[in-house]
Amino acid sequence: MSDHDYRPKSKVGQWFNDRLPLLTLANHLTDYPTPKNLNYWWTFGGILTFCLITQIVTGLTLAMHYIAHADMAFESVEHIMRDVNYGWLIRYIHANGASMFFLAVYIHIFRSLFYGSYKSPREIIWIIGIIIYLLMMAAAFMGYVLPWGQMSFWGATVITNLFSAIPLVGEGIVTWLWGGYSVDNPTLTRFFTLHYLIPFLILGLVVLHIWALHVPGNNNPVGIDIKKPSKDTVPFHPYIVIKDGFALLMFMIVFAFFVFYSPNILGHADNYIEANPMVTPAHIVPEWYLLPFYAILRSVPDKLLGVVAMLSAILILAVLPWLDTSKIRSAVFRPLYRQFYWILVADVLILGYVGAMPAEGLYLLIARVATAYYFLHFLVILPVLGFKEKTLPIPLSITEPVLGGAPNFAMAKKNKSKIE
């Protein structure tokens, strides 16, 4: 960060900045040196910020019309859909916005996995990201409960019952979470409160996420350290702002397609039936973005171990920077990792698919194999690969492959040994 000697031009600006250096911060954000080879996979950070703001703004407006009470919640949502001016639009943006948020976050996470963005010195950025992801899942789950439809009610019942798997204190914890002996009004009101709170926690963590990012600077597709600022960087504004803006527009087209043309395709018809504690819907499935973890939960025949496996599948990501022993960041220079990466992508997609299917027969078998592979990837393949893999020579700078065609082997070797 080279901009700490920044001084505003105007007298007023200087007076203000001496007392609260907001202008220094603004200058840092505009001039922030960014690797010039960032591709479109790097635009999802900006897209995610947009998603968070969209959810907060639409959520605030929905909260002005929604009533968090077991007897009135379902009706108030229908009231929003039918009576409130543009209520249908705001609610469809909010409901589909959750899916768009997860779509973007999955691309963002898999970008990190491909280009090794989680590796030293960016472990803290990564861990904050995982915490944000966990909070997103909590917010999405509780938000899904608020309309108080059949899927809301039974989804809440199944997920809160996961805690009953804890030995000895499990049942007590579940009763405590519910505020009663079943999911009921006390559960709804506390979920509403937490659903309102979590986005602001996420907002705070996003600030930390970006702060931690701005210390080492962005990783890049080549995955090498670069000097900042240098020929290898461009200032954030206008270069990245325009690129992010264009990607955001493309993303908003997809978003708008769901909102205007198929607003319910990602939901479940059962959730338009009011919650009924006497009848469980024939087929309970979570929202699409939780399906891979749901598949892992169901693939283990033991209740406690199933819950443990599901939680481990998420928490294992937090220690990923230490499980991946390879010093080379980008998969571009890791021929074997690149293949395992795509197998992992396929594995997660398969888990998502079988998570939506009934847990029996062939589906169950596939879920078990895919679950085993998921853990194998992180616990065995990644640690071993760092030692066994013969990586390709990495370039000395970002500019080199662009100007010189192939990487300069002699220099590349030297550089690699320096990294190792």
Added chain:
Amino acid sequence: MSEKKTNRRDFLFTATTAVGAVGAAAVVWPMVDQMNPDASVKALASTEVDVSSLKPGNTLTVLWRGKPVFIRRRTKEEIDEARSVKLEDLIHPEKDEDRVKKPEWLVMLGVCTHLGCVPLNDKGDYDGWFCPCHGSHYDTSGRIRKGPAPWNMEIPKYEFVNANTIKIG
């Protein structure tokens, strides 16, 4: 200083921290406990059900504490089937005799012990109940026979007030 001596100041630090911790815990507990079931929820502790209209082979589902309770008037075959099972074959071994007060009447919480769904009547491989959520099969005594659920369906506290009325809770 090679030797560290405890002095008055150390004592004051420790005592202050200890008092502070106790104070913090005393304030945190009401915040935690407010989430437990409140007095009005606890007050709905018992329900009386008239079962006179129930025919053998049928199940009545009533809501008790927000949860469904199955009251099944079992047929002779169902009772025999439940009693002919060997205890070794059960995941959660319980005698049918210990699960009912009168053999004809099975009263139990209609809540799957896996993740809390309501199992379906007259379904599954054991002629009892089947949970659609994750595929647990229960027999005619509500005992878990197959699937991920760890325990038999729970028997609530209940009594026969008279021949036609069951009081749950």
